[in-house]
Amino acid sequence: MKKLLSVDELIGLNKFLCGSEQIEIRDRNILENIVQNYDSIDESSGYNTGLAAMILYSILREHPFVYNNRETAILAATTTMIMNGCSIHATDDELQNLARKIEICEISRDEAKNWIYNHYTVQSCEPGSINEPRVATEA
Numbered sequence: 001m002k003k004l005l006s007v008d009e010l011i012g013l014n015k016f017l018c019g020s021e022q023i024e025i026r027d028r029n030i031l032e033n034i035v036q037n038y039d040s041i042d043e044s045s046g047y048n049t050g051l052a053a054m055i056l057y058s059i060l061r062e063h064p065f066v067y068n069n070r071e072t073a074i075l076a077a078t079t080t081m082i083m084n085g086c087s088i089h090a091t092d093d094e095l096q097n098l099a100r101k102i103e104i105c106e107i108s109r110d111e112a113k114n115w116i117y118n119h120y121t122v123q124s125c126e127p128g129s130i131n132e133p134r135v136a137t138e139a
Contacts, residue, residue, distance in 0.1 A: 002047070003083040004038050005055070005076060007031045010064075013075050017068040024066035034058045046117060048086045052077040053113035060102045070099045081120060090119045 005013075010031050015023045025031070034055060041050045059065075059073035074095050078088050088095070098115055101107045107115070 002051075003080075004035070004051075005080055005083075007035050010034070010059075010072070010076055013079065014065045014068055014072040017071045017075065021067065025064060026066050027062075027064050030058070030062045030064035034064075046113065048081055048084050049113050049117040049120060051084075052081050052088070052116050053109055055080055056099070056116075057102055057109040057112050060099055070096070070103070074099055077116070081116075082123075085123050086120050087123060088116060088119050089121060094119075 007028070011023070011025065014025075037054060037058070038051065041047055041054060056073045056077040059069055059076060063069045065072060078095075081088055090098075098107075098112065102112055
């Protein structure tokens with residue numbers, strides 16, 4: 001069973017990033033739509049990368065929060081991957097660059113999914129095992 005972030009958990013991530021600042025939600029309906037759209041992701045292949053890309057892209061393009069949309073989007077996408085046994089292997093600068101490209105419409109949601117696919121690994125349960133980033137085979 002896939003583990004998914006709820007609306008309240010997305011808000012909690014933003015609150016964590018805002019620290020002592022007052023959290024402000026610009027549009028809760030956007031967050032509710034993101035959660036409802038989980039069902040639209042095709043589970044046959046690349047489910048985790050598709051889910052992470054959808055969350056990242058939706059928050060960055062629709063700005064449900066007043067502050068820290070970029071950081072919340074990155075944290076929500078990486079958290080979703082981790083909750084489902086995967087991780088994204090990228091530097092902070094690489095993630096920020098991906099986010100900026102999404103914000104200025106330089107790349108599509110499918111391109112974001114492919115980027116994530118090229119930078120993820122499935123986490124092993126074996127102690128001490130090391131996973132290398134995947135080599136993409138998806139188009």
